[in-house]
Amino acid sequence: MTSALLTDRYELTMIDAAIGSGHHDLQCLFEVFARRLPDGRRYGIVAGTGRLLDLIAQFRFEDAELSWLRENRVVSDPTLDWLANYRFSGSISGYSEGEVYFxxxxxxxVEGGFAESVxxxxxxxxxxxxxxxxxxxxxxxxxxxxxxxLAEMGSRRANxxxxxxAARAAFIGGFNATSNLEAGRSWGIPTMGTAAHAFTLLHSSEEEAFRAQVAAMGTGTTLLVDTYDVEAAVDLAVKxxxxxxxxxxxxxxxxxxLVREVRDQLDRLGATKTKITVTNDLNEYTIAALRAAxxxxxxxxxxxxxxxxFPAANMVYKLVARxxxxxxxxxxxxxxxxxxxxGGEKTPARSLERGVATAETIYLxxxxxxxxxxxxLRVSLMVGGVADERFLGAAGTALARATRERAISEMPVDALRLSNGEPAIPTVYRS
Amino acid sequence: MTSALLTDRYELTMIDAAIGSGHHDLQCLFEVFARRLPDGRRYGIVAGTGRLLDLIAQFRFEDAELSWLRENRVVSDPTLDWLANYRFSGSISGYSEGEVYFxxxxxxxVEGGFAESVxxxxxxxxxxxxxxxxxxxxxxxxxxxxxxxLAEMGSRRANxxxxxxAARAAFIGGFNATSNLEAGRSWGIPTMGTAAHAFTLLHSSEEEAFRAQVAAMGTGTTLLVDTYDVEAAVDLAVKxxxxxxxxxxxxxxxxxxLVREVRDQLDRLGATKTKITVTNDLNEYTIAALRAAxxxxxxxxxxxxxxxxFPAANMVYKLVARxxxxxxxxxxxxxxxxxxxxGGEKTPARSLERGVATAETIYLxxxxxxxxxxxxLRVSLMVGGVADERFLGAAGTALARATRERAISEMPVDALRLSNGEPAIPTVYRS
Known part of the structure; x- marks a missing residue:
């Protein structure tokens, strides 16, 4: 499937009208920004760029899409011809994937003709x-x-x-692995996972289930110990x-x-190197609450x-110059x-004092x-419709993860507090 | 792309271990349910079923997926052979898409072998x-x-x-149209949309933009009137x-x-039939607040x-019988x-008194x-791996929308209150 119809109808009707008024090729600058961070958040992380550059390159109207647009009279014939020849020929620059934003x-x-950009x-x-x-x-x-x-294992709670x-974005955000196999294949992210409660319930006893799992995966596997009784299961697991x-x-x-009890029990049983992983509806607050465990x-x-x-960042795409x-x-x-x-073109820089960020300075x-x-902060991502290869695929994903780590290391300590607050640094305009 | 790797790694490692222990073909019943509704919600609407039946039918491991699994040693060779021959051969029954749930x-x-179902x-x-x-x-x-x-126009705020x-689910939930073109093509949902602020800003004046849009789309179009000054734009639009x-x-x-002022202005200008559509970060509460406008x-x-x-329902998939x-x-x-x-198989019915729902009664x-x-409440959706055609495609989507409308019409009036509360009817077990 091409990405071309993953598009709001009004983009095409605007192009139709712009072709009619002769404005469709007028050179434009569009800008992506967020007016605000989600309530109380101190910073955001840019992600998606590497995926996006690929999708823009694939953005084509094939016969099937054109036929559907024609049959449904979405746009006029001259516009259908224009869409048939579409490929983005402009340039895109911006924050590196993984960069902190405010x-x-x-x-x-995005710099290009109005129609090809909108x-x-x-x-x-x-x-x-x-x-x-x-x-x-x-x-x-x-x-x-x-x-x-941290491992991301939320596939079942997302489309x-x-x-x-999501697996890719979590990895860029600093997670170490994912349960999602396609994310492993597409983006080179380490995958993990061993067994669910269903595997224990399938067998006539917990012991039978544990033996089957160890036989298949070896003793280095992770055994799930809370199907029936945790204490009995931990004994059994080590047995x-x-x-x-x-x-x-x-x-x-x-x-x-529970984690403290299981640690003590494992240690008593001599399984002092056996690790404990927890997976019960965690978020940043419950993770922080387990720091001492x-x-x-x-x-x-x-x-x-x-x-x-906050399942969607507040980013918008606005025409800022023509x-x-x-x-x-x-x-x-x-x-x-x-x-x-x-309005107008902007040049952003992260102001630093002794290596610590003090402002997001935007030159007009x-x-x-x-x-x-x-x-x-501004890097070239795509020139003349051709993406910079460094930002694509598994390598681009790994680069984005490293970018986030470096950008976070520049942040003032307050930026990392979980409590609600203001953006960690102010956004300042200069001209 | 096949849907086969849109899967958590532990599903495959469980199959690997079950093949090892000879339990993989044991007949099982898995059940999808939600332990609770999102906080304060009074009911939920089942959606996704028609899409899901198609995706299950496409669920195959092709050479590319098998190679990747082999290279990454996710499972053993016997399991790779089993995956290569995979197609779901079991049966699926459940709530109709669009049905209310509690x-x-x-x-x-889902009834089938352990491995093919898990x-x-x-x-x-x-x-x-x-x-x-x-x-x-x-x-x-x-x-x-x-x-x-209502029109759904949130594509830009979702993957x-x-x-x-989302466009399809909103339509099933009772929305009338979507901005998303692919949803129009794939699911037969009416699409809508005319122009964004960028179209006005592209032109040297609002008047030039409005003339271009009316030239392309006719006077029946919708003009966006808040780029500069609403009152001046409404005058201009009618001019x-x-x-x-x-x-x-x-x-x-x-x-x-603002809506009241614009209505009065349009009426004064003689545009008494011109409609007003609003699109500013609406949700159920702000929509309700506009009832008198x-x-x-x-x-x-x-x-x-x-x-x-609540971006994810709380549904889980559990082994309930073998x-x-x-x-x-x-x-x-x-x-x-x-x-x-x-545990065990369940037979659900919506208890009614004079056509109004009184309980969700589940027979064990x-x-x-x-x-x-x-x-x-239980209908057959798939038998022997073959989906019931009535639930697929655009026709299935329309059927689901009608199902929701009928199911909602049976609800007690309290179910439709927006304020936080308990589930509209209790869930009762009988055996």
Whole structure:
């Protein structure tokens, strides 16, 4: 399936009208930004860029799509001809995937003809809004876990395709693995998982189930110990697998207490190297509450794939400048009260003092000041419709994960607090 | 792409171990249910079933998937052979798509061999959890709109593939149209949309933009009137399109006040038939707050595609029975405190008094009582791996929308209140 119809109808009707008025090829700058962070969040993580660049490259109208548009009279014949020849020929620059962002950070800038650029609005926002929501939530959980590894296992709580994107975004946000096999194949993310309660219930006894699992996966496997009685299951697990048992998983109960009891029990049984992984409806707050408990790793489902309360970032895609009749850029902006926009091209830099971020500084107009201000945030992502290969595929995903780690290391300590607050640094305009 | 890798790794490792222990073909019953509704919700709407039946039919491991699993040593060779021959051969029954559900309603029952059934867990839950979350939220908005039409336009706030599913689920929940073109093509949902602020900003004046749009789409179009000044734009819209202008769209501002002013202005200008559509971050509460305002239709984005605060239903997929060595069904159940399950096959009925629902009655064991109790809720969806055609495609989607409407009409009035409360009817077990 091409990505071309993953698009709001009004993008095509606007193009139809612009072709009619002769404005469709007018050079434009569109900008992606978020007016605000989700309530109380101190920063966001940009994610989706690598996936997006691929999807833009595949954005084509084939015969099947054109026939459907024709039959449904969505646009006129000249516009159908234009769509048949569509391929994006413009340029895209913006924040690196994995970069930290703040209110009004110019996350992505698309430069091209009006029609070829406006048509990408829905796709661009779909990808960036969901992936950034997940990566931003994941990043908070990573801080809360304080160095202990996290696995994403929320596929069942997200749309089946969104789940693959969520696994990728969580990995960029600092998670270490995913349960989702397609995310392993598509993006090179380590996959994990051993067994569910159904496997225990399938067998006539817990012991039979544990023996079957150890026979198939070896003693290094993770045994799920809360189908019936945790204490009895931990005894049984060590009896079956020996003290070399890899890990036990606990998916229910009062975790801070239970984890301590299971650790003590494992130690008494001599399974001092056996790890404990917990997976019971965790989020950044319950992860933080387990800091003092002897948990070795976390599995996180619903909360990470749904952005922990904020399943969509607030990013919008706005026309900020167009060429006038004298071929000069003219800044344009919407003026309606609550949703006003800042027109014109922007050059963003992360201002730093002794390596710590102090402001998101956005230069309007003349960008020369930005070059001397902290760290430059705008990189070229696509030129003439061709994506920079470095940002694609598994390598691009790994690069984005490293980018997030570096960007987070520059943040003031307050940025990593889980409590509600203001953005960690102010957004400042300079001109 | 096949749907086979949209799966958690542990489904495959369980199959690997079950093949090892000879339990993989043991006949099993798995059940989908939700232990609870989202906080304060009074009912849920089942959605996703029609999409799911198609995805199960496509669930195959091709060479590419098998190679990847082999290279990554996810499972052993005998299991790879088993996967290569996989196709689901069991039966699925459950609630009709569009049906109302409550805590512990047995929404779907999958009967088949352990391995062929457990492998579908992630896919089944991904589809049902997201689609039902959207349909449930949509249904509340439809009640709030009190007969006025709603359009789903949230594609940009959902993963690009999830957006298509969301449009379909919102339609099943009672919405009338979507902005998403792929949802129009795949599921026969009416599509809508005319222009964004970018179209106005592209032109050197609002008048030029309005003239271009009316030239392309006719006077029956919808003009967006809040790019600069609403009052001036409404005057201009009627000047350009005449009093036959189809509609104006307002996307910002204090809607209850603004809508009234615009209605009065349109009437004064003689555009008494011109409709007003509003699209500013609406949810069920803001829609309800506009009941007294002269709004003709609503466009809803973020809140509907993110389930209005609950982006995933709480459905789980649990083994509830298996055949024993004497080929009798044995109920099985997890016993861990907070997540205990009720084992055995269930036969659900909606108990009714004078056509109004009074209970969700679930018969355990002997189902003969259910046949005389209200309305039967379990229908056959798939037999021997073959889906019932009536539930697929655009026709199945339309049927689901009608099913929801009928099921809602049976609900007690309290069910439609937006305020937080208990499930509208109790779930009662009988045996």
């Amino acid at each position: 209110p009004n950070s110019p996350i992505l800038t 048509i990408l609005e829905t796709l661009i926002l779909s990808v960036l809004n969901y992936d950034s929501a997940v990566a931003s939530a994941a990043s908070r959980m990573v801080s809360a876990a304080d160095g202990r590894p 089946e395709s969104a789940a693959v994107a 079956v697998a020996g003290t070399g048992l890899g890990a036990v998983r606990i998916d229910s109960g009062d975790l801070p207490v 002897p948990v070795d790793s976390y599995g996180v489902g619903t909360s990470v794939v749904t952005g922990s309360g 060429r006038d009749s004298a071929d000069q850029w003219v800044a344009v902006a919407k003026k309606s009260t609550a949703k006003a926009t800042v 107009g003349d960008p020369s000041g930005a070059a001397e201000e902290g760290r430059q | 805590p512990n309603s047995p929404i779907l029952t 492998i579908l867990e992630t896919l089944i839950l991904s589809v049902l959890n997201y689609d039902s979350a959207v349909a449930s939220a949509a249904s509340r908005m439809v009640s709030a709109a009190d007969g006025r039409p 690009e593939s999830a957006a298509v599913a 350009v399109a005449g009093t036959g202008l189809g509609a104006v769209r307002i996307d910002s501002g204090d809607l209850p006040v 002269p709004v003709d239709s609503y466009g809803v984005g973020t809140s509907v595609v993110t389930g209005s605060g 055949r024993d060595s004497a080929d009798q069904w044995v109920a099985v159940a997890k016993k861990s405190t907070a997540k205990a399950t009720v 064991g002997d189902p003969s009582g259910a046949a005389e109790e209200g309305r039967q």
